[in-house]
Amino acid sequence: MIADIAAAVERSADRSLSTAVQDPGFVESFWLLLKLPQAVAAEDREAAVQALGIHVPADAGLADLIAGFEAAFERFRQRSVVGFSDFAFIARDAAISALAGLVRDRGPSLWVSGAEDERATIASFASTTRFGELAQAFFTNVLRGHIRYFLDREVPRQLGVGHALASVADAEYFDEAVRRHCRETTIIMRAFARDWLGKYRFHLDKELTREDAAALAAYAFTKIRLELNRRSGRLAA
Template sequence: MGHQRLGKLPAHRFLPEIVRYLLDGGTPTADLVDQVTEVGRDALQRAVKDPVFIAALWLLVRMPQAAASNSAPDGWAALDLKGGQAASLTDLLVAFDTALERVQRRSAGGATDLGEIARQSAKSALAETLQPRLPVLWTPTAEDVRRSLASLRSPEAFADLAQRFHSRFVDRVIHYFIDRNLHRMIGPERFTKSLNDVESFNGAVRRHCDEASLIMRAYARDWLGKNQYRDGKTLTREDIRRFTGYSVEKLRIELAQRKGAP
């Protein structure tokens, strides 16, 4: 994930024990769950300072608004999205991904793999949220894609997007550290005796992240409803930065509570 170009994440104090457990095998313990959770909490605290993390959420807010406006091409250009109206979901995701990559390049001095993880997490969240809204009986047209994207401007849809984004981010952070040792984790005496065990482990991590991030749905919905519909505000990156500070802290507190921390 761009380790040479972007630089690696800082080593986490719990990682040696986590990786050693996964390599040696054994029965999952509460301590291990606590330590895996703390990796995600620590990454979230660092992520609020990453420009790509902020830009990803800003685009998730502003792209649906631009798609719903009467001057969508102008709104598209204002968001630094190239190529005009997307002709397909793939085109839309490419434009979104490219815009975030430009943010990475402009902030090369402070960019880390957290930004790369945020970029991939935001793209996954957008694809997962849009796909069910597209037609299934025919190939979606450019207008179908535009209407589906515009439908995400509601507070309820943003709550779904924000939850998915944060959940995918924590999930990817955990696997960032673990997957590099995956080839050593599988075996008769290991924690994962087969690929099916790996799949079960990944599913458990995903459920953990999805459940923990539910806490921020109501906050994300109410925040967008207040700013966009009640106050009629055009949201800036600084607004998103403040939103992120609160939303990340809510998720970090929830993760701490789920692992039994005070």
């Protein structure tokens, strides 16, 4: 029964992932995540960050930059003539969670990180290797958030004695299995994102656009969908 729940949810997620990059809110979220480390690493950091529509103090730390990210996303949403789907907000939360989680994981271990330490860690994701980590974290969060979107509608109906998930502990175990599944599925993105940034940003010296972000995401979702299909034993659509 648990396998049936997972398979049904995965089929629904697979179909909607195929159209994700058509959502302007998704593209904006990923583009901001892609560009923010580069802006923080820039010689004129304040101007570069402001150019993204992220308005924060000159000495901004992680919390300020996340708040600025959210505000920039919201202004974009208000200006957009196209309605945002729930997937746009999943992507926004995935981007923020990826950035915050990695900054906290990579920060100084012997003392509390200050704003300067946090900016240095964020700037490190402008490098090809570290961007691969950031991209994988983002797509892991997107995939998990997307699957959770469907699971949150299905799991309550399957929870209780006589159902697929007999207890809250079963549900928690299932949630951890989903988390692990998403991490393993998106590991393929780490090397690809690293090489992609190396080619476009450093070899071609290209200023990365929203269209570039959408193209990278489209390829990512193609690979992720194929991996989901392989893992579930289904043939790719």
